[in-house]
Amino acid sequence: MPDLTLCECFARDGLQHETEFVPTAQKVALIDRFARAGFARVEATSYSNPQVVPQFADASDVLGALPRVDGVYYKGTCANLRAVERALDDLEAGIGANEVSLLISASEAHSQRNLKQSRADQWKRIEAMAAAAQGRFRLIGTISVAFGCPFEGVVDETSVLADVERFASLGVHHVTLGDTIGVATQAGTQRLFGAMLNAFPDVDAIAHFHDTRGTGIVNYLAALEAGVRHFDVAFGGVGGHPAKVKYGGGVTGNVCTEDFVNVLETMGVATGIDLAAMMDASLVCEATLGRTLASRVARTGLNPMLARASTHTRVA
Amino acid sequence: MPDLTLCECFARDGLQHETEFVPTAQKVALIDRFARAGFARVEATSYSNPQVVPQFADASDVLGALPRVDGVYYKGTCANLRAVERALDDLEAGIGANEVSLLISASEAHSQRNLKQSRADQWKRIEAMAAAAQGRFRLIGTISVAFGCPFEGVVDETSVLADVERFASLGVHHVTLGDTIGVATQAGTQRLFGAMLNAFPDVDAIAHFHDTRGTGIVNYLAALEAGVRHFDVAFGGVGGHPAKVKYGGGVTGNVCTEDFVNVLETMGVATGIDLAAMMDASLVCEATLGRTLASRVARTGLNPMLARASTHTRVA
Numbered sequence: 107m108p109d110l111t112l113c114e115c116f117a118r119d120g121l122q123h124e125t126e127f128v129p130t131a132q133k134v135a136l137i138d139r140f141a142r143a144g145f146a147r148v149e150a151t152s153y154s155n156p157q158v159v160p161q162f163a164d165a166s167d168v169l170g171a172l173p174r175v176d177g178v179y180y181k182g183t184c185a186n187l188r189a190v191e192r193a194l195d196d197l198e199a200g201i202g203a204n205e206v207s208l209l210i211s212a213s214e215a216h217s218q219r220n221l222k223q224s225r226a227d228q229w230k231r232i233e234a235m236a237a238a239a240q241g242r243f244r245l246i247g248t249i250s251v252a253f254g255c256p257f258e259g260v261v262d263e264t265s266v267l268a269d270v271e272r273f274a275s276l277g278v279h280h281v282t283l284g285d286t287i288g289v290a291t292q293a294g295t296q297r298l299f300g301a302m303l304n305a306f307p308d309v310d311a312i313a314h315f316h317d318t319r320g321t322g323i324v325n326y327l328a329a330l331e332a333g334v335r336h337f338d339v340a341f342g343g344v345g346g347h348p349a350k351v352k353y354g355g356g357v358t359g360n361v362c363t364e365d366f367v368n369v370l371e372t373m374g375v376a377t378g379i380d381l382a383a384m385m386d387a388s389l390v391c392e393a394t395l396g397r398t399l400a401s402r403v404a405r406t407g408l409n410p411m412l413a414r415a416s417t418h419t420r421v422a
Numbered sequence: 423m424p425d426l427t428l429c430e431c432f433a434r435d436g437l438q439h440e441t442e443f444v445p446t447a448q449k450v451a452l453i454d455r456f457a458r459a460g461f462a463r464v465e466a467t468s469y470s471n472p473q474v475v476p477q478f479a480d481a482s483d484v485l486g487a488l489p490r491v492d493g494v495y496y497k498g499t500c501a502n503l504r505a506v507e508r509a510l511d512d513l514e515a516g517i518g519a520n521e522v523s524l525l526i527s528a529s530e531a532h533s534q535r536n537l538k539q540s541r542a543d544q545w546k547r548i549e550a551m552a553a554a555a556q557g558r559f560r561l562i563g564t565i566s567v568a569f570g571c572p573f574e575g576v577v578d579e580t581s582v583l584a585d586v587e588r589f590a591s592l593g594v595h596h597v598t599l600g601d602t603i604g605v606a607t608q609a610g611t612q613r614l615f616g617a618m619l620n621a622f623p624d625v626d627a628i629a630h631f632h633d634t635r636g637t638g639i640v641n642y643l644a645a646l647e648a649g650v651r652h653f654d655v656a657f658g659g660v661g662g663h664p665a666k667v668k669y670g671g672g673v674t675g676n677v678c679t680e681d682f683v684n685v686l687e688t689m690g691v692a693t694g695i696d697l698a699a700m701m702d703a704s705l706v707c708e709a710t711l712g713r714t715l716a717s718r719v720a721r722t723g724l725n726p727m728l729a730r731a732s733t734h735t736r737v738a
Contacts, residue, residue: 254727288718289727291689292643319725320681320718324640327608365636373607402604402636409635411570411605 108378110335111147112367113312114140115360116391118149118183119338119345121161124395130164132394134171139390141175143383147336150180150203153189166192170201179244181205190235197242206239207246208232208278212266215257216250216286229272236276247273248282248314252298253290263298270302270309280310282338285325288318292328299332312336315361316346317400322361323369330375339363341391342399364388364403372409381408424694426651427463428683429628430456431676432707434465434499435654435661437477440711446480448710450487455706457491459699463652466496466519469505482508486517495560497521506551513558522555523562524548524594528582531573532566532602545588552592563589564598564630568614569606579614586618586625596626598654601641604634608644615648628652631677632662633716638677639685646691655679657707658715680704680719688725697724 117137121128133151140148150172156163165182172180182203184190196202210228211217217225232247239245252266266283273281283298295313302311313329313336315322326337339361346359367377367384388404398405433453437444449467456464466488472479481498488496498519500506512518526544527533533541548563555561568582582599589597599614611629618627629645629652631638642653655677662675683693683700704720714721 256726259727287726288722289688289725291685293689318718318722319684320639320678321685323636324643324685327640362636368635369607369637369640372605373609402634406604406634409605410572410603411575 107376108144108146109376110330110337110370112145112363112377112379113147113149113179113181113336113338114145114363115149115338115340115345116140116342116363118152118162118181119360120340120342120391122152122159122345124161124344127161128394130167130171133164133168136387136390136394137168137180138173138175139383139387141178141180142380143387144377144379146177146378147179147181147205150182152183152185153192154183154185166196166201169196169203170199172201179205181207181246182243183207184235184239185209186231187234187238190238194238194242203243205244205246206235207248207282208235208273209248209250210269211250211255212252212261212269213255213258216255219257220250233276236278240277244280245276245278246280246282246312247276247278248284248312249273250284250286252283253285253294254287256287263301266298267301267305270306274306274309279308280312280336281306282312282314282336285313285315288316288321290315290321290325292325295325295328296332299329299334303333310336312338314338316359317343317361318346323366326361326366327369337361337366339366341388342395342401342404344391344395344399359400362399362401362403364401368403368408368412371412381412423692424460424462425692426646426653426686428461428679428693428695429463429465429497429652429654430461430679431465431654431656431661432456432658432679434468434478434497435676436656436658436707438468438475438661440477440660443477444710446483446487449480449484452703452706452710453484453496454489454491455699455703457494457496458696459703460693460695462493462694463495463497463521466498468499468501469508470499470501482512482515482517485512485519486515488517495521497523497562498559499523500551500555501525502547503550503554506554510554510558519559521560521562522551523564523598524551524589525564525566526585526589527566527571528568528577528585529571529574532571535573536566549592552594556593560596561592561594562596562598562628563592563594564600564628565589566600566602568599569601569610570603572603579617582614583617583621586622590622590625595624596628596652597622598628598630598652601629601631604632604637606631606637606641608641611641611644612648615645615650619649626652628654630654632675633659633677634662639682642677642682643685653677653682655682657704658711658717658720660707660711660715675716678715678717678719680717684719684724684728687728697728
């Protein structure tokens, strides 16, 4: 049994801001590769408006063609009720995701600029989405800029905890705290996650940190120490915050899968990831985007002290 | 007073493997810029054989032209007795470094391949160098591959501690443990530095870790927690292990100055570095090498939550 659960975000968060369309068959092969390599959660696609995010115009096609690995959660990101309805249609058609996500900004200013909604209005949308999705999907609540906002600065931790409670009251028992702009500290990470885990023992905490300033792994290890067992990562560190948003946008994205898995396994933390399959996937991800990505382990190889050979085989 | 001492390694470790010669005047301006930005230690040059490392053919010219900031240690790297003699000549001429370094490999195999000497022979050389340099320079002992060797794997911690003791017996009271190939863990870092600080309270411990696999800052923070107060860094993460050496060579080098200072200051650890001057120096370092370097903070800017403005002024 792995000690924690990693969600591989390359195929959604990673591709979100890629301007070149990745062919559907390539997306399907990637997502399936991630699941077979041992990722228990995989971001599969986003039910975005194809006019706004053409990259995910093939959301239903991807899910329709995607083989499933038992026990793996495939996430469809949903920005609004229309997206949840599309996810439900796919579910009816037998091709659905089994996890959908709901997004709130921790700060009013970020909500206005990023979601074009007040927090109050966004919560109303989330309530409608949660009501429609409840019982059909595993629901993931995400609170962005939970550790600091590019517009408002410090974010009130009490308000973040109230958001967690509100998600829980809607039946959302997996809640993500996002360090969207890479400003969290070890101490702040441990304090906020510690308070969350303490106050809401029936809610699983997920960390989704951006490695904007090279603090991703530092803070993930702090979160692990605080009891967090779910972490979002992406091959090559792709994805993350939109370039158009001030402070740290678009430059460095998610925490690199390869680098985080390497450090965990070297520490003796079991990730459940087949390391050889991971390194193969790393190559495929770079080939998919046609450029060198940010992972250092992709360049240098796994820690040679890692005695453990590749033993994981999820799929017979 | 800063809480710790940073040594800026760009001008020596960083330039060591750069094939294009950086003009002497540029080196001098860089080193002086580092000292004025608040680095209490700066690697200035290496008394290498100019045939082998043409980059440092201008060692004495650099030191001759370099203004000095009070209290700053300028290091000249010395590979052998001939190098120490050159450093002494410069000292006689009134243009010397005030710190020299002496290097041992923690493993026999690494010593043979990297230094072309057995450990026993290298210790003999170090004894002669220390005898010649004693009382003239501050001496820095460095133990490379202290956390793991690319050829032998695990390195015996008792042997590393014996090396520290041997340096101390030669009057070397600053000893660096190097994670030369980026394989250290948080636990191993704390265990070895903890044992060193405990056993040799009169020796200052210096950490020189390579960020080969994205673990540099993670392990530096672990070392800080273990009581280490001296850290080697380089702008843009340049330098590090030679490309020709197996496992992680040449790809990612030292821990990025910008990223480490950012995380420390955000944590409330006083680095003594003028942050505005650091960001300027970061730009100049990238311009010097004519390419984008590895620092994330160089791309994204300092943590906007860092309230502290630039207040440091070492030089009136």
